[in-house]
Amino acid sequence: MAGRQRHRLLLENAEQLVLVCGRREPYLRRDGAAGLGVLRAASLVGWLYQSCGPGRCLVDAHTHPVWAGDRVHEFAMKLAGASYMEIHQAGGGIHFTVEHTRKATEDELFTAFQQRLGRMLRAGSTLVECKSGYGLNLETELKMLRVIERARKSMDIGISSTYCGAHAVPKGKTATEATDDIINNHLPKLKELKLSGEINVNNIDVFCEKGVFDVESTRRILEAGKDIGLQINFHGDELHPMKSAELGAELGARAISHLEEVSDEGIVAMARAKCAAVLLPTTAYMLRLKQPQARKMLEEGVIVALGSDFNPNAYCFSMPMVMHLACVNMKMSMNEALAAATINAAYALGKSDTHGSLEVGKQGDLLIINSSRWEHLIYQFGGHEALINYVIVKGKVIYENDRRI
Numbered sequence: 001m002a003g004r005q006r007h008r009l010l011l012e013n014a015e016q017l018v019l020v021c022g023r024r025e026p027y028l029r030r031d032g033a034a035g036l037g038v039l040r041a042a043s044l045v046g047w048l049y050q051s052c053g054p055g056r057c058l059v060d061a062h063t064h065p066v067w068a069g070d071r072v073h074e075f076a077m078k079l080a081g082a083s084y085m086e087i088h089q090a091g092g093g094i095h096f097t098v099e100h101t102r103k104a105t106e107d108e109l110f111t112a113f114q115q116r117l118g119r120m121l122r123a124g125s126t127l128v129e130c131k132s133g134y135g136l137n138l139e140t141e142l143k144m145l146r147v148i149e150r151a152r153k154s155m156d157i158g159i160s161s162t163y164c165g166a167h168a169v170p171k172g173k174t175a176t177e178a179t180d181d182i183i184n185n186h187l188p189k190l191k192e193l194k195l196s197g198e199i200n201v202n203n204i205d206v207f208c209e210k211g212v213f214d215v216e217s218t219r220r221i222l223e224a225g226k227d228i229g230l231q232i233n234f235h236g237d238e239l240h241p242m243k244s245a246e247l248g249a250e251l252g253a254r255a256i257s258h259l260e261e262v263s264d265e266g267i268v269a270m271a272r273a274k275c276a277a278v279l280l281p282t283t284a285y286m287l288r289l290k291q292p293q294a295r296k297m298l299e300e301g302v303i304v305a306l307g308s309d310f311n312p313n314a315y316c317f318s319m320p321m322v323m324h325l326a327c328v329n330m331k332m333s334m335n336e337a338l339a340a341a342t343i344n345a346a347y348a349l350g351k352s353d354t355h356g357s358l359e360v361g362k363q364g365d366l367l368i369i370n371s372s373r374w375e376h377l378i379y380q381f382g383g384h385e386a387l388i389n390y391v392i393v394k395g396k397v398i399y400e401n402d403r404r405i
């Protein structure tokens with residue numbers, strides 16, 4: 001507190017307060033939807049500190065935070081030269097995590113999940129997409145989705161929940177058998193639970209990849225998911241060019257993640273279909289993949305969003321670090337990275353009416369950072385722990401940083 005003057009500020013009277021705020025609509029302008037603006041918010045009440053630079057809150061549009069068992073041993077294997085798919089085909093990777101997640105109790109998963117969400121929140125994310133996908137059988141997929149539902153009901157952080165039962169082909173099944181199982185057993189059960197209000201899933205995901213689910217199986221699963229009211233938001237064109245982007249555009253997907261191997265035609269199709277590209281700089285970095293073509297996507301008018309891809313392969317909780325990597329490795333400007341990690345990420349989750357910018361009628365989520373310029377959040381790589389003073393959700397301070405400088 002030293003050297004700072006504390007103000008309790010009723011934001012309804014704060015028309016002169018200049019904040020980093022965005023527009024209701026996502027996206028396209030290359031200078032980003034960021035920019036400085038004036039906040040006129042009727043219902044927010046917050047504590048602001050003189051000399052703190054305020055900013056919007058971050059949205060993480062692609063994470064896998066519910067699972068058991070770490071994979072640090074595989075990180076060492078990858079550092080020694082093993083590829084992601086070599087480890088997967090040898091029974092490790094997702095299969096390793098599936099084995100541990102099947103054995104874990106719901107309470108064990110919840111405890112670990114709660115801690116991970118807490119770390120995401122302290123790094124400035126107030127809305128997070130949470131995928132299942134380490135069960136692959138109905139029982140464990142439902143266990144994971146129940147854990148997500150429990151967190152949604154009990155925690156301040158916002159959650160968009162994604163059924164990802166087609167994250168890998170389970171051992172002992174062919175891709176066609178797994179596809180049939182999902183369509184005939186998993187999705188009808190999800191529909192029933194959604195109707196009864198027990199589990200409210202928002203999105204459907206498939207890992208559309210060579211050696212996992214091909215384009216035809218992906219199409220069947222995504223169409224069946226769409227039929228029960230789920231938004232399509234899937235892994236595509238990550239390790240091999242699959243024409244996933246073309247498929248997603250055709251099916252009316254809300255978003256496609258990864259896209260390191262997307263085709264030029266796929267980029268154009270996504271722009272036309274207003275299908276968001278969720279780029280994941282940590283994955284390209286950890287797996288030493290080629291970088292997604294963010295510049296080309298932005299030039300073609302694709303809605304570019306960012307996600308941490310937090311999972312046992314890419315262990316990063318921090319959207320500020322993700323934004324930094326997007327700027328350095330994908331050549332995005334800081335304004336573009338901010339738009340991609342706020343309003344566009346909210347769009348990718350179908351939540352841009354309520355999240356992603358500070359506007360009348362939206363939920364009042366924001367960060368107060370200790371800096372004269374919001375860009376420090378990106379510039380100071382890994383510096384968010386000291387920079388973020390407050391995380392505010394729905395106008396209420398839910399995290400006050402006692403380690404701030």
Ligand SMILES: N=CN[C@@H](CCC(=O)O)C(=O)O
Pocket residue numbers: 064093094097207235238283309311312313314
């Ligand atoms: N690529 C597939 N799925 C995850 C990784 C899952 C894992 O390796 O456990 C991703 O989004 O990066």
